[in-house]
Amino acid sequence: MAQSIEAHDLNIYYGKFLAVSEVNLTIAPRSVTAFIGxxxxxxxxxxxxxxxxxxxxxxxxxxxxxxxxxEDIYDNRVDPVDVRRTVGMVFQRPNPFPTMSIYDNVVAGLKLQNGRTKKADLDTVVERSLRGANLWEEVKDRLAKPGSGLSGGQQQRLCIARAIAVEPAVLLMDEPCSALDPISTLAIEDLIQQLKTKYTIVIVTHNMQQAARVSERTAFFNLAGIGRPGQLVEMDDTQTIFSNPSDRRTEDYISGRFG
Known part of the structure; x- marks a missing residue:
């Protein structure tokens, strides 16, 4: 299920502004890669x-x-909707659909994808996905209740359950713990370790301790200067990045000299 990712000579623009330049990286399947900077x-x-x-x-x-x-996901023949189904995303703040039940939150993407699906099949997906997100035992008796009634950490795990319900190959996580308390953060980090056995995971985090705890490889990004594009400074095994980086800028950031 998990798939590899490669980026070659990636330049990213907002209009005419070059936001990030010349990114080259490789992400292995069934691993956790952290983006820091x-x-x-x-x-x-x-x-x-x-x-x-x-x-x-x-x-x-x-x-x-x-x-x-x-496969080049930016090829003109590739449907971006198919890409987003294969590469799921979990955002910074938990975003369950507020008017939907826990059950309907989990299957929302699946219904959009497959249309009419048998109730028994949906039940199976809901239990499998909530178990995968380590949430089943906490919510199995209140699946009809609104997802917005859960705690922040539970809501984030509900969003992860929703993402994995459509069986993606990759999970992207954009600072998934930044709005959570320490106990909920630990629960998400434990979940990431379990999910990497099935998925390729890329996580953006400002918490360097978190990057050190959850990832096998770390990519350090930095700005070339005010008004200049961001750039990938270096990418290596996480232990190497935090103990013996090859670039002085990485060492300065890790040691707290800036950032």
Whole structure:
């Protein structure tokens, strides 16, 4: 199920402004890769190019190549909706559909994708997805209740359940713990470790301790200067990035000299 990602000579624009330049990276399947760096350096922008979410912004465009298991997702023959189904996304703040029940939140994407589906099949997907998000035991007796009635950490796990219900190959997570308390953050981090056995996971985080805890590889992004594009400074095994980075800028950021 999990798939590899490669980006080659990736340039990302907002209108005429070059936001991120010359990104080259490889992400292995069934692994966790963390994107770190100061605010405004392009981490989330790069993340959104990996499932073609960037282009929903008016005037935004991408140059270069993004390969998902060898297939260019920006090829004119590729449907971006299919890409976003294969590469799911979990956002910074939990965003369950407020008028929907827990049950309907989980199957919302599946219904959109498949139309009419047997109730028994939906029941199976709901239980499998909620178990996959470590939420089943907490909500199995109140599936008809609104998803918005859950705690923040539970809502985020509900959003993860919704994302995995359509059986993606990749999960992108844009600061998924930034709005959560420490206990909920730990629950999400534990869940990430379990999910990586099935999915390729890329997480943007400002929490360097979190990056060190959950990821096998880390990519450090930085700004070339005020008004200049963001850039990928280096990418390596997480242990190497945090103990012996090859670029002084990475060391300065890790040690807290800036950012």
């Amino acid at each position: 100061p605010s405004g350096c392009g981490k989330s922008t790069v993340l959104r190019t990996l499932n073609r979410m960037h282009e929903v912004i008016a005037g935004a465009r991408v140059e270069g190549t993004v390969l998902l298991d060898g």
